[in-house]
Amino acid sequence: EAQVTQNPRYLITVTGKKLTVTCSQNMNHEYMSWYRQDPGLGLRQIYYSMNVEVTDKGDVPEGYKVSRKEKRNFPLILESPSPNQTSLYFCASSRISGANVLTFGAGSRLTVL
């Protein structure tokens, strides 16, 4: 089944404790992206990647890192999480093209205490 898999789905952590949210897709998509969803703010892009070793900042990259060492994986790294990073995170992928439909993961709900 074609899908984007994110883990963990739920996580409660404390300020400053590094964490990684993994994202993997099995559709051979070139494009991958991370979004965060907050009430009243919709979906905001954190980082995106056009292909292996090519990443770029989205609208809200502060406090996050990403890497794209393999085509299928695009982990989101929070080096020193803070409470304002408490959010619902979505990973998505698609072929490279403005016309292409994003396939989203199921979401990861992160709480930073």
Added chain:
Amino acid sequence: AQKVTQAQTEISVVEKEDVTLDCVYETRDTTYYLFWYKQPPSGELVFLIRRNSFDEQNEISGRYSWNFQKSTSSFNFTITASQVVDSAVYFCALSEAGPSGYALNFGKGTSLLVTP
């Protein structure tokens, strides 16, 4: 500047009513794409429709219809005879070429509640 505006934050209707969700976008590109996604209470994001800037034909899919008007930069979504299962957050999105490829900009979403 916000590229996609969904002015309706929340809408509440009674089952069987028709409801229209508004979406206004802003772009200087001649080639762009518009999307609607649905997020039901379970949380996943589900693709509903894609439209390119050269195709202004309205589309109907069952109880769903979309009205694309370039003259007013709008891409509105109508649900006819709404049902409780239509309760969800609906996002409109715009894809346009940027310096690093296509960027997808989402509106802030409209939360639709359909009550029996």
